[in-house]
Amino acid sequence: MSDDIRWGILATGKIAHSFARDLALVPGARVTAVGSRRLESAQAFAQQYGVAAAHGSYEELVNDPDVDVVYIATPHALHLENARIAFEAGKHVLCEKPLTLRTSDAEEMVRLARQHDRFLMEAMWMACHPVIRELKDRLATGEFGTPRHVHAELGFRVDAGPDDRMFDPALGASALLDMGIYPLTFAHLMLGPAESLTSVADLSDRGIDQDIAIAARYPGGALATMTASLTAYSSRKAEIATHLGRIDLGDFHHPPKAVFVPQVPGEGSWELVPGEPVEILGREPVIGQGYGNEAAEVGRCLRAGLRESPLVPHDQTLTLMRQMDELREQAGVTFQD
Numbered sequence: 001m002s003d004d005i006r007w008g009i010l011a012t013g014k015i016a017h018s019f020a021r022d023l024a025l026v027p028g029a030r031v032t033a034v035g036s037r038r039l040e041s042a043q044a045f046a047q048q049y050g051v052a053a054a055h056g057s058y059e060e061l062v063n064d065p066d067v068d069v070v071y072i073a074t075p076h077a078l079h080l081e082n083a084r085i086a087f088e089a090g091k092h093v094l095c096e097k098p099l100t101l102r103t104s105d106a107e108e109m110v111r112l113a114r115q116h117d118r119f120l121m122e123a124m125w126m127a128c129h130p131v132i133r134e135l136k137d138r139l140a141t142g143e144f145g146t147p148r149h150v151h152a153e154l155g156f157r158v159d160a161g162p163d164d165r166m167f168d169p170a171l172g173a174s175a176l177l178d179m180g181i182y183p184l185t186f187a188h189l190m191l192g193p194a195e196s197l198t199s200v201a202d203l204s205d206r207g208i209d210q211d212i213a214i215a216a217r218y219p220g221g222a223l224a225t226m227t228a229s230l231t232a233y234s235s236r237k238a239e240i241a242t243h244l245g246r247i248d249l250g251d252f253h254h255p256p257k258a259v260f261v262p263q264v265p266g267e268g269s270w271e272l273v274p275g276e277p278v279e280i281l282g283r284e285p286v287i288g289q290g291y292g293n294e295a296a297e298v299g300r301c302l303r304a305g306l307r308e309s310p311l312v313p314h315d316q317t318l319t320l321m322r323q324m325d326e327l328r329e330q331a332g333v334t335f336q337d
Contacts, residue, residue, distance in 0.1 A: 005299040008033040008067035008091070010058055010082055012045040015096060016073035019123075019295070020049045022288030026295045035061025058082060062089040069119070069298060072096055075165045076172035077335075080105045083120070087112045092119035094298050098181050101172045101335050103321040110314045119302055121309045122317045125294035126185055130282020131255045133311070135247070136189045138280065144260050145244030147222050150190055152183035152238035152252055155211075155229025166230060172335060173208045175201075176324055180212055180228035184320055186238055186252055187226060191218035193319055201331035209333050244272060247280070254289055257281050 007023060009016050009031055016034075023029055031051045036042040039056030046054035055061040062070055062085050069092040072082045079100050086093050093113065099122045100106045113120035126132055139147060155175070158166045165171040166178065174180075176199075188194065197216040201209040214226040227234065238252030245262035249255045258280040262272035272278075287293050294312075301309050308314050328334070 003028070005029045005302060006032040006066055006068045007295075008035065008061050008064060008070045009045070009051075009073060010035050010061055010070050010086070011073040012036045012041045013073055016045070016071070017048075018289060019071055019073065019291045020045075022290070022292035023295050024049070025287050026292045026299070029295055029299055032066045033061055033064045059085060062086045062091055067091060069094060069302065071123070071295075076101050076177055077170060080109055083109050084112055087116040087118050090116070090118070092298075092302060094121050094123050094294070096123045098122070098177050098324065099317055099321060101177070103318060103325050106318055106321045110318070113307065117307065119298070119307050120314070121294075121298060121301070121312050123291075123294055124181075124185055124312050124317070125290045126182060126253075127189060127312045127316075128294040128297045128309075129255065129290045130284045130286055130293065131249075131258055131280065132186070132189065132252075134282050135249075135258045135280050139190055139240070139247075144240075144247060145242030146220070147191060147240050147242050149222065149241040150187045150224040150238070151226070152186045152224070153227040153234040154179045154182050154236055154253055155227065155232055155234035157232060158230045167204065167206065167208065169206055169208055169335065173206075174328070174333065175209050175212050175228040175230045176327060176331075176333075178228075178230070180214065180226065180327075181320065181324065182253060183224075183226035183228065183238070184214070184323060187216065187218070187224040188316070188320060190240060191222045191224065194218055194224075194323060197323055197327055199327040199330045201333065203332065207333060209328070209331050212327070212331060214327060245274075256286070 033053035034042050034045045034051050035055040042054035070086040072095040167173050194216045199214045201212040204210045210230045216224045236251045238249040240247040247260045249258045260278040
């Protein structure tokens with residue numbers, strides 16, 4: 001591996017552009033190749049971001065000798081096959097979220113990574129975000145009190161034609177998979193693995209969940225309520241209620257900070273002043289929109305010889321996949337094999 005981590009970007013959709021912009025801000029990382037099913041798309045992407053090599057197929061991209069790690073930015077239904085060819089070509093993989101459509105496919109991807117002795121991480125940049133990491137660590141110490149309830153919501157109206165991947169069941173269209181994974185991950189990071197989950201959803205005429213609401217119970221009796229939507233604009237807020245006060249994130253999807261507002265005096269090693277906000281900031285800067293932090297974590301892991309990240313371990317990814325399988329089943333949503 002060269003001094004720089006050399007990235008290949010597989011697919012050229014919207015999220016690939018966001019990732020490329022942030023990756024340009026990451027020290028010791030550079031995009032050396034991009035691949036698309038249409039050469040013209042790869043060439044336009046390469047020109048926009050100053051990428052040396054543009055490939056007209058995913059196979060050409062993963063076999064490029066100047067690529068160390070492949071970022072997979074295709075729709076969910078294609079992830080497993082994309083990762084398979086990358087591992088077979090000896091490449092490490094950062095794969096967009098959710099890792100796959102269902103747990104069995106995610107387990108197969110993890111198996112392939114281990115078989116080929118390659119690094120694999122789901123691109124859950126939230127778990128690498130400095131503010132989220134700091135909040136998670138400090139909440140666990142008890143300094144903000146015992147968390148009793150989490151609420152998080154993420155949704156926006158998708159204005160696209162009926163053939164768009166956001167509405168196509170064959171490509172894994174789902175408010176839960178596209179947006180709900182963020183509230184689920186936030187609650188998991190703050191409260192631990194859910195002990196029980198319940199969902200209700202409104203389904204489209206093609207059978208996808210276009211709006212979904214989730215209630216869940218976590219260790220110690222903590223509860224969470226979560227919503228995701230393809231049809232309406234949510235506040236994008238997250239809140240954590242503790243026995244000492246409330247933690248607010250105005251936009252938990254891309255948080256500049258979290259704010260703890262105590263309601264009672266402190267109980268422990270430091271004094272809380274009721275009503276006086278306490279800002280919670282990351283110990284390191286947010287790189288771009290936060291995608292840069294996940295890319296930096298991949299680079300750190302590869303330089304350390306790791307095959308999974310402690311911030312986004314395989315077990316965490318699979319736990320959340322199992323939760324989404326259960327929630328989809330309750331909502332009556334199925335994907336064809």
